[in-house]
Amino acid sequence: MRQRFQRSKPVETQPQKMDARRYAKLPDPFPMWRGGVLHGAQIAYETWGELNAARSNAVLLFTGLSPSAHAKSSAEDTSEGWWEAMIGPGGFIDTNRYFVVCVNSLGSCFGSTGPASNSPSTGAPYRMSFPDLSVEDIARGGFETLRSLGIARADTIIGPSLGGMSVLAFLGQFSGAARRVISISGSAAASPFAIALRSIQREAILRDPDWAGGGYTNERPPATGMRIARKLGMMTYRSATEWVHRFGREPVAPELKEDGPFAPEFSIQGYLEAHARRFVRAFDPNCYLYISRGMDRFDLAKHGDGSNVEAIKRSRVEHALVIGVESDMLFAIGEQRALSEDFAAAGVTTKFAPLDCIEGHDSFLIDIERFGTEIKTFLG
Amino acid sequence: MRQRFQRSKPVETQPQKMDARRYAKLPDPFPMWRGGVLHGAQIAYETWGELNAARSNAVLLFTGLSPSAHAKSSAEDTSEGWWEAMIGPGGFIDTNRYFVVCVNSLGSCFGSTGPASNSPSTGAPYRMSFPDLSVEDIARGGFETLRSLGIARADTIIGPSLGGMSVLAFLGQFSGAARRVISISGSAAASPFAIALRSIQREAILRDPDWAGGGYTNERPPATGMRIARKLGMMTYRSATEWVHRFGREPVAPELKEDGPFAPEFSIQGYLEAHARRFVRAFDPNCYLYISRGMDRFDLAKHGDGSNVEAIKRSRVEHALVIGVESDMLFAIGEQRALSEDFAAAGVTTKFAPLDCIEGHDSFLIDIERFGTEIKTFLG
Numbered sequence: 189m190r191q192r193f194q195r196s197k198p199v200e201t202q203p204q205k206m207d208a209r210r211y212a213k214l215p216d217p218f219p220m221w222r223g224g225v226l227h228g229a230q231i232a233y234e235t236w237g238e239l240n241a242a243r244s245n246a247v248l249l250f251t252g253l254s255p256s257a258h259a260k261s262s263a264e265d266t267s268e269g270w271w272e273a274m275i276g277p278g279g280f281i282d283t284n285r286y287f288v289v290c291v292n293s294l295g296s297c298f299g300s301t302g303p304a305s306n307s308p309s310t311g312a313p314y315r316m317s318f319p320d321l322s323v324e325d326i327a328r329g330g331f332e333t334l335r336s337l338g339i340a341r342a343d344t345i346i347g348p349s350l351g352g353m354s355v356l357a358f359l360g361q362f363s364g365a366a367r368r369v370i371s372i373s374g375s376a377a378a379s380p381f382a383i384a385l386r387s388i389q390r391e392a393i394l395r396d397p398d399w400a401g402g403g404y405t406n407e408r409p410p411a412t413g414m415r416i417a418r419k420l421g422m423m424t425y426r427s428a429t430e431w432v433h434r435f436g437r438e439p440v441a442p443e444l445k446e447d448g449p450f451a452p453e454f455s456i457q458g459y460l461e462a463h464a465r466r467f468v469r470a471f472d473p474n475c476y477l478y479i480s481r482g483m484d485r486f487d488l489a490k491h492g493d494g495s496n497v498e499a500i501k502r503s504r505v506e507h508a509l510v511i512g513v514e515s516d517m518l519f520a521i522g523e524q525r526a527l528s529e530d531f532a533a534a535g536v537t538t539k540f541a542p543l544d545c546i547e548g549h550d551s552f553l554i555d556i557e558r559f560g561t562e563i564k565t566f567l568g
Numbered sequence: 569m570r571q572r573f574q575r576s577k578p579v580e581t582q583p584q585k586m587d588a589r590r591y592a593k594l595p596d597p598f599p600m601w602r603g604g605v606l607h608g609a610q611i612a613y614e615t616w617g618e619l620n621a622a623r624s625n626a627v628l629l630f631t632g633l634s635p636s637a638h639a640k641s642s643a644e645d646t647s648e649g650w651w652e653a654m655i656g657p658g659g660f661i662d663t664n665r666y667f668v669v670c671v672n673s674l675g676s677c678f679g680s681t682g683p684a685s686n687s688p689s690t691g692a693p694y695r696m697s698f699p700d701l702s703v704e705d706i707a708r709g710g711f712e713t714l715r716s717l718g719i720a721r722a723d724t725i726i727g728p729s730l731g732g733m734s735v736l737a738f739l740g741q742f743s744g745a746a747r748r749v750i751s752i753s754g755s756a757a758a759s760p761f762a763i764a765l766r767s768i769q770r771e772a773i774l775r776d777p778d779w780a781g782g783g784y785t786n787e788r789p790p791a792t793g794m795r796i797a798r799k800l801g802m803m804t805y806r807s808a809t810e811w812v813h814r815f816g817r818e819p820v821a822p823e824l825k826e827d828g829p830f831a832p833e834f835s836i837q838g839y840l841e842a843h844a845r846r847f848v849r850a851f852d853p854n855c856y857l858y859i860s861r862g863m864d865r866f867d868l869a870k871h872g873d874g875s876n877v878e879a880i881k882r883s884r885v886e887h888a889l890v891i892g893v894e895s896d897m898l899f900a901i902g903e904q905r906a907l908s909e910d911f912a913a914a915g916v917t918t919k920f921a922p923l924d925c926i927e928g929h930d931s932f933l934i935d936i937e938r939f940g941t942e943i944k945t946f947l948g
Binding site: 316377378379380381383384385387388390391392394395397401402412415416419420422423428431432434435436437449450452453454455456457460477481484485487517520 | 696757758759760761763764765767768770771772774775777781782792795796799800802803808811812814815816817829830832833834835836837840857861864865867897900
């Protein structure tokens, strides 16, 4: 399965010797939220812990825009996961108690079907022929993954960033399919500031001549566009305050010095450069474009006749934890507060946890202790 | 003079039928702060009000990155200036009392010598052969403009944004040349966040194939790079809160709709697009690159053996007004507070005015009433 998938990708992802991925076959045809269908589509996922006999202890984890399903190491793949310290036996998300399932988003490029996958009708990558992707489709990918495991109702659905939007899209579509929800630095509807940022990131890729209308080659991806998109991402994922402490006005590291006009001079430029270089070949540009636009379009209220509260009511979720970060410029703390108020107004037992971490939007990847404590307390 | 200058520019600026500009010839050679000299260089400036007999009522105004010297309309040029409502007879900056001089920054492209001007040694535009530009050079351009008018000491030097850095670079270099100073949303030394933003803007231009190593043509400027740079600028010049109120999630205006993949869908995208289109041919890309890097490098403390306070002491300035905006993400309010504390520690009579405008860095262009009231009160 893995070999077949890898052949279908126009851009190679990071080398991965070990592999803990499983694959859930999606219903065929799989209807997309804004129209169109997929045939033979799949979701890549990983699991930790054991599903209990009642199939009632599943924690479904959605990711941010760019991570894979590899949230945590395991015997099958000992490499560090993107939320390594959060999950484990006796950990914040306790795999002695819970069966944790992390899904690679539909539309992404780490095993789930997306624009970089081969279309069964042509045998060639979908690229721009992939149907419009919505956060609702990502949520449905997680829902169907649980169904394939015989799980009718998740104990808890949880996700940060895009994952926080995905859990809301899950609630908006599937009544009674989740008992509890944890939204971390997510959004009930993208703010104009977030739309601005993402649309500039997309424009950098779309206007890179190497994007070639989506038909770029392995050898020549739209590297300039992806570099700029990633640097912009890093700028808004962290905070100005953190950077003052971390970088100040220190000169760029010698190994990141460059020749040529307007070469980097400050440490912060080297930091962005290092992130950009890692990202260019790690993520497929068309997948990035599709997911990014899907985030702009998401609006929870569409699932409740214009009301977030009504959408939440229909989901029949019982408990909610909403975590936000004061220094998050992209998914602002005010959005998190408003979301928690919507949960409460829908009759959901709600805890709002505003954290004053200085690492901005990405704090959930860094300040594991504080996020983990909130999550562990909520899971009880 | 105007005709000669315009011929030297590789990119035409906005059409301007009327012209109130005067030109100050800079000393020849004009030594640049980081090395190199200019020959036959000039500063374009405009004035309002009358210089008194004692030559003691001059208010020297430095601009942000992109404006010209046309801060205010006049009989010679009746078009609206960039600070139209701030300046005038009986106004916040009262031209019945003060002789206001606004300079186009050295290195810019609206009449002052810069990378787009012809080099006298070759007769062709300087482009990348222009020497390194520093905020100190911009400040010296203003200083020499006053000298050319027979003014040894300004009553007040004032500037917003880059202009706020320019007034500090003026103080850092010229002892006794200004009695009072007004710094608006400036910076004593660029923060890593501001450096990150500007270096991504520059990268967008530098990596645009049409930049052509600085040798782009009139017909084919690096439009993609300039578009992205401007959109990023607009994103950081305003605030997320303002945009929630102003744009929300409204659809893009019909006249800004486009065809093609990933076309704009939201009003905020149309707003950015309109700004980008206006900017592409209004500002010279090489000038933009030079000034932008100069802003990154500026550090007031270099003028005081590592101490802002010492640098300020040496200037012998007597009164300071520091205005900052709470919602400014680029020139953060903490920087403004620290700067006001440095002035006070240097023995300068100092007023710090933190304003809670929601329009972010650009508030000084919008909330004229609040800024003007602070300025008028300070000017006395």
